[in-house]
Amino acid sequence: GAVNTIVRCGERLYGYNTDWLGVRAPLAHRRGERAIVLGAGGAAAAAVYALLSLDMDVTILARAPGAAQRLAERFNCRWGGLDEFGGRDADVVVHATPVGMEPDNRSLLAAGDLECGTTVFDLVYTPPETPLIRMAREVGCEAIPGTEMFVHQAVAQFRLMTGIAVTPALVREMLS
Numbered sequence: 001g002a003v004n005t006i007v008r009c010g011e012r013l014y015g016y017n018t019d020w021l022g023v024r025a026p027l028a029h030r031r032g033e034r035a036i037v038l039g040a041g042g043a044a045a046a047a048v049y050a051l052l053s054l055d056m057d058v059t060i061l062a063r064a065p066g067a068a069q070r071l072a073e074r075f076n077c078r079w080g081g082l083d084e085f086g087g088r089d090a091d092v093v094v095h096a097t098p099v100g101m102e103p104d105n106r107s108l109l110a111a112g113d114l115e116c117g118t119t120v121f122d123l124v125y126t127p128p129e130t131p132l133i134r135m136a137r138e139v140g141c142e143a144i145p146g147t148e149m150f151v152h153q154a155v156a157q158f159r160l161m162t163g164i165a166v167t168p169a170l171v172r173e174m175l176s
Contacts, residue, residue, distance in 0.1 A: 018156040019046035022149035039096035040067035047094045087115045095122040100130040107131040116140035
């Protein structure tokens with residue numbers, strides 16, 4: 001439902017979306033698990049698509065339950081209000097709202113909401129360590145920062161534009 005990469009081939013333009021690939025790659029090791037997506041905007045849609053491609057059981061929770069319902073109907077998954085979040089209900093949590101992006105230093109979740117062993121992927125990338133990522137690490141979760149989404153998007157975009165496959169490690173090195 002969205003394009004973030006356009007490639008010209010002769011006189012034709014081709015549109016691609018690499019957002020979902022940026023979410024999928026860091027979570028590929030969690031195939032078939034239960035996932036909760038926090039948010040119902042464009043990044044959340046990409047996350048839901050990625051999680052479903054990994055055969056995950058997906059629930060969308062948002063501050064505006066109507067938005068969660070619309071997105072859930074699009075992808076045929078469950079939905080609810082953010083107040084329905086239960087850490088025991090998920091193996092993977094993907095945060096896809098702007099809460100926690102500089103200068104906002106809040107988190108939608110509290111430390112008590114997270115279970116040790118859960119994978120928490122915060123799509124917010126500034127700061128690189130958001131309040132949610134810091135809290136997830138402290139609780140003993142696998143914490144994936146938003147910069148990992150960028151790394152894997154860059155890998156896909158570089159291949160689309162040049163035909164050359166680069167590694168995530170090379171992209172990380174170039175970013176540092």
